[in-house]
Amino acid sequence: MEETKENYDLTPRVAPNLDRHLVFPILEFLQERQLYPDEQILKFKIELLNKTNMVDYAMDIHKSLYHTEDAPQDMVERRAEVVARLKSLEEAAAPLVTFLLNPNAVQELRADKQYNLQMLKERYQIGPDQIEALYQYAKFQFECGNYSGAADYLYQYRTLCSNLERSLSALWGKLASEILMQNWDIALEELNRVKEIIDSKSFASPLNQVQNRIWLMHWGLYIFFNHDNGRTQIIDLFIQDKYMNAIQTSAPHLLRYLATAVIVNKRRRPQLKEFIKVIQQEHYSYKDPIVEFLACVFVNYDFDGAQKKMKECEEVIVNDPFLGKRVDDGNFSTVPLKDEFLENARLFIFETYCRIHQRIDMGVLAEKLDLKYEEAERWIVNLIRTSKLDAKIDSESGTVIMEPTQPNVHEQLVNHTKALSGRTYKLVTQLLEHSQGQAAR
């Protein structure tokens, strides 16, 4: 069981597309779920932190990992170095920072970037060097784990920055900061901003563009599965051709999230068909219980298989850092997405099942839906009551009987011919117009 859990763990595939800092939440999650030995995760964390400036944190982890009190020499040295560098950057960016801290002064800024630069230069002697310093400072802040500071500075920097590339980079920084601060609303805004730039900007190479899209999708996972409206958003974003192409070429594992979102989200049914096609195409390159579940239901009509997959899906969702978000509800924690997923998956199975059946035994149905008999009955009654299902229960024989939905022949005929008269009428008028026009000529 442990094996499969690890197999379904996408961290190794997701992580390379994330920022260092963004990987931490995942590692935390994994640590919590205890999928991997603690030691391994801690080591990985230190390795991760080595390249950042969060030396203190690294030291703490080191201590807990090796159960010692003293930090290794290089970490201590690095800490000093980091502090020194922070100082120097702070100094360099000081003029601008003080300016920005002054609310009166900030009010002088206008929408016109050119004017702002001019103004800063003339009145505050703040030139490009200082602005550049601000960026560096913000970056450093981010590296140190001071995300809110970094976010602020980056926001300011963007208003002043004239370099497009830097601006994009700042935007990425801001997005990361917001995600890490879990400001999902703002993060979503930032995400859309980045998306716009990616889509609009003519990148140096399509390769670059694809890479950016993939980053965006990965980063977006944090937002989509935490924001209220995220599940709709993720479908909207991923199903776009450009993004779908990127997924298919470079990151087929993202299909899991899209599949989950599609299953969970009732409103996005139209996209389902297209998505199923993609799943069929990518069958050879990526396999996942969630994706396979869809394939079972919509491609092979293998309901028993779907049943099995559903159980596996549960496992996957619980162990996925993005999907398996826990909500502590009193004493025990639940994974809301899991329940939602199961409910919807059941509905999927049932719907499809009903479409091809005339009469279904309730017992079998209950089994298929992974419910108890009574539960199943209640469930179906509910569906019928909300007129989602055109059926009746025959409790004597314990079956559900579908109402036949035969199109009326007469209706069909009428439909076929309805347009004809209109078309003919139009034709005649056109003909008349034409002949008149010729006569006039």
Place this chain on the structure above:
Amino acid sequence: MATIASLLASTRNPFPCFRQPLYPGSRSLVFRRYLEPCGRRTPTVPRFIRACQPSEKVGGDGGGVSASAKSYHFGNELLSFASDNFLPLALVTGVGMGFANPSLGCLADKYSLSKFSTCGIFIISGLTLRTEAIGAAVKGWPLGIFGLASILLLTPSFSRLVMLFQLQPQELVTGLGIFCCMPTTLSSGVALTHLAGGNSALALAVTVASNLLGILTIPFWVSRYIAGGVGVSFPTDQLFRSLIVTLLIPLIIGKVIRETFKGFANFVDNNRKLFSRMNAICLSLVPWVQVSRSRSLLLSVEPKVFLAAIGIGILLHLSLLAFNALSIRILSGLSGDYNSKNSKGNGTAVLLVASQKTLPVMVAVVEQLRGAFGEPGLLVLPCVAAHLNQIMIDSILVNVWLRKSNASSTDGGSDSEDESDIEEEIQEVQNNDINNRYLQDNSDDDDDIDTKRVIKPTKDKRFEEMTHTVEQMKNAMKINDWVSLQENFDKVNKQLEKVMRITEAVKPPTLYIKTLVMLEDFLNEALANKEAKKKMSPSNSKALNAMRQKLKKNNKLYEEDINKYREAPEVEEENEPEDEDDDDEEDEDEFEDDDSKEAVTDEEVDETTDTRWETMLNKKDKQMEKLLSKDPKEITWDWVNQKFKEIMAARGRKGTARFDLVDQLTHLTKIAKTPAQKLEILFSVISAQFDVNPGLSGHMPIKVWKKCVLNMLTILDILVKYTNIVVDDTIEPDENETSKPADYDGTIRVWGNLVAFIERIDTEFFKSLQSIDPHTREYVERLRDEPMFLALAQNIQDYFERMGDFKAAAKVALRRVESIYYKPQEVYEAMRKLAELVEEDEEAEDAEEESGPISSFIVVPEVVPRKPTFPESGRAMMDLLVSLIYRNGDERTKARAMLCDIYHHALMDNFGTARDLLLMSHLQDNIQHMVISTQILFNRTMAQLGLCAFRVGMITESHSCLSELYSGQRVRELLAQGVSQSRYHEKTPEQERMERRRQMPYHMHINLELLEAVHLIGAMLLEVPNMAANSLEARRRVISKNFRRLLEISERQAFNAPPENVRDHVMAATRALTKGDFQTAFEVLNSLEVWRMLKNRDSILEMVKARIKEEALRTYLFTYSSSYESLSLEQLAKMFDVTEAQVHSIVSKMMINEELHASWDQPTRCIVFHEVQHSRLQSLAFQLTEKLSVLAESNERAMEARTGGGGLDLSSRRRDNNQDYAGAASGGGRWQDNNMNSGYGGRQGNNRSGYGGRPGQPRDWSGQNRGGGYAARAGSGNRGGMQMDGSTRMVSLNRGVRA
């Protein structure tokens, strides 16, 4: 009296005529050569011609003719010649016309002209047939009977021997085989017999009898020997009947006319020549028609093969002669009167008559066969050749006899006018008309009336000729005619060569030297006399100047001799002739031998070159001699450089022997002083080796190719060892760049282009494989050379990579990729093993070669490995090379590499990867704009992709890959695996040549049968349920048009024979499948032979079986659902031998897609069918509405056409309709269209691991300019458009030619 020489000459000459059809360009030459007075013709001419360039050959010969024309009244001669040789000329002209302009011949064929002409031949034959003398034959009846038996019974069995020969096309041999079954010639046998002093009455009797009886026997023999050999069942009696109609009846009619109207007979006898000409014309019409009809096929026959066929013909005749001679001797021995003169005459007659075979009857038979044994043109052509051959051989024979018996054959010639034949030349021999110039030795002694001529040894004749020319020169000097002097001087030089060759002398004869001295003196005199010079006519003075220069150049060669002569003129003169007289006899024999050999092996220059060059001691050899004899100590860089320049200057010049050039240069490489110089010369050696084979169609001799590769390796050795030497082809290097010694510090630039060389070597390799017959040992041998090439390519690539020239390295890598991509892993393994084995042999060979006489100054150790190294798997190697190319190659290289990559992936059954690569590359969008070879590669890739999809069980994908390939009936052409014949338009020779040049070598072929099977099975699996589903709908959806068409054809047949080919099998399977009989369907398919080509055949057959079951189930449901109220799952599963889960899945899918109006009844596990059957009225109503909408649409269309697209909304709606239709037709199956655009459109610039996982590596070459625009193509909105594109996507190969 005719001399041997003249006959020899006359027999030799026609050979070029046979070559004529194969070389239309040299026609004029051939004619002229034919016309030229024969006595002077020397056997050395062809040899000489081959030694120099073709252009010169024409010019040279033309000159000879014009010169002779002056003295021999050219016009008269031409006329008499034409009339004397009317038949060969007519035949040759007929064949030539057929080649030159087939349309007329085809027209003639339409009106079955050849049928009339055969009738005509025999009517005329009947008219001219005399039977008066037959009574005289009674004396020799035993031999006569034997002759008849031999002609009718024994010799036809030779055809069985002939049929053993394997030639491509087999028709050539078949034709000769039929030829064997023929009776004897109508008249030439009689004529020759007469000439040879044999019993001509007996001959005549045998001829007439055998021709009459032959009509009875021929059909029998033909069906027995030939049809059996070819494997065609053949209606004997039908042939017999038609032979009587076309052959016997006209003959009898003619004869009856002759007998009944005496006056008419007299008229015929008096105008015999006219009739024989008519006969000849009729006869030549047949080859003309046949050749024009099958011209394209004939053109595809290689000259070599054709020559071989001629050779077989000659052999056949000789063996017939031998057989008959032997039998006659034995027979005479038995009867005991061996020595009596009478029997000898009879023997001669029978021998001659029994050994000959008649062409007209053959032509008539072929005409009646109606192509049962193949192309009539191919059948007839070798027989035309054989017919002419046999007449010539026999005439030689007769002359030999005459000479032996020392009897003049001419005594009784005048009254025996009974030849009536086409064989005019024989007639002339018989008549022995003194005025007939053709048969006389009309060399210089034309005025010699005495017919008994002494046969001079060839050498004497040569000397005589030379003396004669010298005499003429003297005359010219007297009148100060420089023009003729110049002409004669050229002539004398030519003659000199011949003389020297014959005498095998190193030194020129004194006569020549004397002439030179004389000329020089005269020239000096003329130059000194300035006044006279001024008076000269402009042409004369021009000739004088030319002469001065020529003489100067020429005399330099013989300076020594001239000086010697000037010192002691007399002594030498006396010595010379005596020397030469000694070996007269030998010389002559040798000359004759040479001669015949020459004629046969005319084309095989390459093989006989070695001996030839030895015998030719000309200027070049002298130069070579000089090179070789040079004292090693004297050789300096300057000297070598100078020599090198000299030799290079001769390159490409007229008359430069290419092999010599190579030899000389190779020698120079050995004496080169510096490595750079050696390198420079090596480059030239390779270029010269490339030059060895002129023309585009032929390939480089394999020996030369191998040497070339070795030279390349040596170059690499040098380059690797002396790293300061740089090869460059952009900068013209300094004059003395190569003089820098090995230890020179700076870089030394040498001109050269390794990439071009390696590409050329590869191309030559490819070409040689193209032209070698793939079923021979030779082909296999040639394939074994591939590792050699790969080693070279690998070394060069390594070198380039070391030098940092990645662009070039990519080009070389592409060549390596192209020789690997089509190899499955097993073949790759085999090659790896072979490479190790081969190398050992090679080394041994190398060692032998190295131990030449002169060791080179610059000895380069073998630095570069001679063995190619291969990674474990072909895939690994491909990945390695391909990633290099993607990184560094240019557009074309990348595109090709990509295609090869895809192909190889497909070969390895990685369908997903291959498909993704193809889609990412966007190659299918712009393949139309690429060169044809790349388009072919694309087509091959698509075919392989289709096969791959089939192997992994993706039928729909497989079908969509292959359907376009099969849509146009031109698979062979599209894959460059053979020429497809089109009934409707004739291809120009240019087109055909181009096509042939594009052909893939055999070992790279994709098996067409397998491909067809895969395509048809795929189509069947898709189309059968589709047809069942839509059988009622008015508007049918067609998935595979091709399949539908085939099905219609097969349904139209009244009776179905057991399946023979792939198509029959699939059709039989389809019939079974339509009824839902999966078992039979699978069994039929299982019996296909092509499955053994598949690696994992069992699993694939399993897959096919599963699919057949599935589709059978679907078809069954579609077809019979209306007959059921409900159907239980269990029953279905049992019926189709499928698991219940599968049935459930399949049926559910059909329900969801609304293909089946039914639903499951879960508790009873049944399918309950809903009442979908409309009443008759309802369905009629539906049809009506359907038709109404069609009507409305057509109205709109008409309206739009009239108003010029007035209503926008209308047209747009129509387009919508079409799109829906098209979209529906594509049915989600055409992944090329749907998925490609919606799903994969933007898969460019990815970085899949393994294809350049390195970030930043641009993989966007295919889609650069598509930016982000590809998304626009998504969705169903574009499907319609794409559908239309689809038809043009499979690349048409003729575009380039027609444009």
